[in-house]
Amino acid sequence: MTQRIPSGVPILTAEAMRAAEQACFVAGVAQDELMERAGAAVAREALRFAKGRAVLVLAGPGNNGGDAYVVARLLAERGLDVTVAALGGERKGAAETMRQRWDGPTVALQDAEPRAVLVDGLFGTGMSRTLSDDVRELLHYLVKHSEFSIAIDLPSGVGTDDGADLGAAHMDVTVALGALKPGHVLGAGLIASGHVIYADIGIPCASDCHSIAQPEQAAPARDSHKYSRGLVLVVEGAMPGASRLAARSALHGGAGYVMLAGANQPDRGPDALVFRKAANADSLATLLEDERIAALVIGPGLGRDAESRARMEAALDSEHPLVLDGDALTMLGEAAAERLYRRKAATVLTPHAGEFSRMFSGDGGKLSVTREAARRSGAVIVHKGPDTVIAWPDGRAVVAANGSRWLSTAGTGDVLAGLCGARLAVGGMDAIAGAIWLHGRAAQLAGPAFAADDLIAQVPVALGECR
Numbered sequence: 461m462t463q464r465i466p467s468g469v470p471i472l473t474a475e476a477m478r479a480a481e482q483a484c485f486v487a488g489v490a491q492d493e494l495m496e497r498a499g500a501a502v503a504r505e506a507l508r509f510a511k512g513r514a515v516l517v518l519a520g521p522g523n524n525g526g527d528a529y530v531v532a533r534l535l536a537e538r539g540l541d542v543t544v545a546a547l548g549g550e551r552k553g554a555a556e557t558m559r560q561r562w563d564g565p566t567v568a569l570q571d572a573e574p575r576a577v578l579v580d581g582l583f584g585t586g587m588s589r590t591l592s593d594d595v596r597e598l599l600h601y602l603v604k605h606s607e608f609s610i611a612i613d614l615p616s617g618v619g620t621d622d623g624a625d626l627g628a629a630h631m632d633v634t635v636a637l638g639a640l641k642p643g644h645v646l647g648a649g650l651i652a653s654g655h656v657i658y659a660d661i662g663i664p665c666a667s668d669c670h671s672i673a674q675p676e677q678a679a680p681a682r683d684s685h686k687y688s689r690g691l692v693l694v695v696e697g698a699m700p701g702a703s704r705l706a707a708r709s710a711l712h713g714g715a716g717y718v719m720l721a722g723a724n725q726p727d728r729g730p731d732a733l734v735f736r737k738a739a740n741a742d743s744l745a746t747l748l749e750d751e752r753i754a755a756l757v758i759g760p761g762l763g764r765d766a767e768s769r770a771r772m773e774a775a776l777d778s779e780h781p782l783v784l785d786g787d788a789l790t791m792l793g794e795a796a797a798e799r800l801y802r803r804k805a806a807t808v809l810t811p812h813a814g815e816f817s818r819m820f821s822g823d824g825g826k827l828s829v830t831r832e833a834a835r836r837s838g839a840v841i842v843h844k845g846p847d848t849v850i851a852w853p854d855g856r857a858v859v860a861a862n863g864s865r866w867l868s869t870a871g872t873g874d875v876l877a878g879l880c881g882a883r884l885a886v887g888g889m890d891a892i893a894g895a896i897w898l899h900g901r902a903a904q905l906a907g908p909a910f911a912a913d914d915l916i917a918q919v920p921v922a923l924g925e926c927r
């Protein structure tokens with residue numbers, strides 16, 4: 461898997477990181493020691509590429525700069541040709557100690573000349589405002605004219621807690637110190653960070669937010685049968701192709717039995733896919749009385765007319781675990797939180813950015829607005845994108861940012877909705893992250909320029925990789 465983001469790693473905000481660091485100091489670890497560990501972790505990665513190349517280390521005014529001086533010293537001790545370009549003069553505390561321990565060449569940042577390897581130690585989690593024009597222009601110039609660029613903790617110019625673009629250049633590698641930050645996995649920060657390497661520097665980092673990890677996918681129990689593995693019913697609508705993609709995806713995503721409820725029997729498609737006639741909302745409501753249904757998927761290709769709305773209401777009124785996607789989300793709109801909060805059964809929403817903004821307002825980064833929406837609606841929210849944020853009502857969150865760029869093709873959202881239905885049926889709300897992992901992994905396996913149908917074919921292969 462092209463692992464741009466390490467999996468299963470805690471994600472901490474700047475404030476949480478500082479608290480974790482403080483707890484270390486209280487436990488007796490000195491800031492100098494942490495800075496030495498941070499610098500050693502970055503130097504180790506820089507060495508992989510820097511052999512025989514000239515190195516330019518940018519040192520900012522704070523502790524990110526302190527780390528930078530450690531990196532410079534360690535690389536010079538290994539015989540590399542290192543120059544430090546410093547922003548500002550005397551530092552405070554451990555950063556000043558590290559500045560004084562550096563006895564190699566130092567120039568003022570504005571006098572820096574490009575070198576083959578660039579180490580960015582200007583700003584890390586202390587980034588609080590947009591980079592000034594002169595610093596931003598110089599940073600971009602130096603990165604552009606380097607052969608390899610590596611950022612300490614975060615690329616300078618990335619919003620730590622929301623991935624906002626505060627002037628960042630695109631780095632080849634970023635070494636995340638102690639934990640990932642939202643800035644590594646969201647928006648502009650995900651792009652600027654390049655390949656993210658997690659460096660454990662001995663700071664205990666508990667978090668209810670992690671980067672996505674491969675799900676455990678035990679094979680079905682020996683005595684399982686199609687109902688115990690979960691019956692998924694997919695509601696067909698105005699555009700049957702979308703719901704059929706979702707239904708076939710559920711079949712390959714591990715469901716024991718998949719039904720497609722619609723107006724006309726499909727004239728082709730897997731025989732394993734059972735069709736049930738439901739010509740209108742009333743006949744759908746009757747079908748939904750079947751207690752064997754473990755999960756319901758509605759929205760792909762549903763349509764937005766009165767009949768579609770009536771079908772959605774029938775699904776919402778049922779007491780089945782429910783995946784709402786596409787048109788169902790658009791029809792819910794701003795009423796989503798209030799309408800869903802009353803549901804007792806598990807509800808999963810799979811909005812893309814536009815659908816999300818029509819349902820939930822709120823400012824702040826994608827992680828915080830999605831967590832707030834999950835809390836208010838009582839639903840699991842899968843806020844899709846190159847940085848998909850999954851948030852549960854109890855505050856837990858997972859971010860998936862390894863997906864293939866080829867997922868930007870029609871029907872892949874329908875496939876995800878079907879996978880969520882299968883995982884909801886098999887493992888309940890907690891299993892939803894597994895659907896996103898399977899979707900992303902199947903896309904990587906499908907290679908370039910796949911169609912949604914090819915994506916479904918790779919899901920069992922991705923499942924086979926799970927323990």
Ligand SMILES: NC(=O)C1=CN([C@@H]2O[C@H](COP(=O)(O)OP(=O)(O)OC[C@H]3O[C@@H](n4cnc5c(N)ncnc54)[C@H](O)[C@@H]3O)[C@@H](O)[C@H]2O)[C@H](O)CC1
Nearest residue numbers: 495498522523524583584585586587588589590591613638
């Ligand atoms: N948390 C850990 O486990 C460790 C963190 N380390 C490193 O410390 C930095 C965070 O250091 P801090 O001093 O808090 O902030 P920065 O160095 O990122 O920023 C310095 C300073 O710069 C000012 N500032 C903010 N934005 C701008 C701007 N746009 N232009 C100019 N100046 C700006 C602001 O006052 C900041 O305080 C962390 O990333 C790690 O690299 C430890 O060394 C190791 C353990």
Ligand SMILES: [K+]
Nearest residue numbers: 580583614616
């Ligand atoms: K940095």
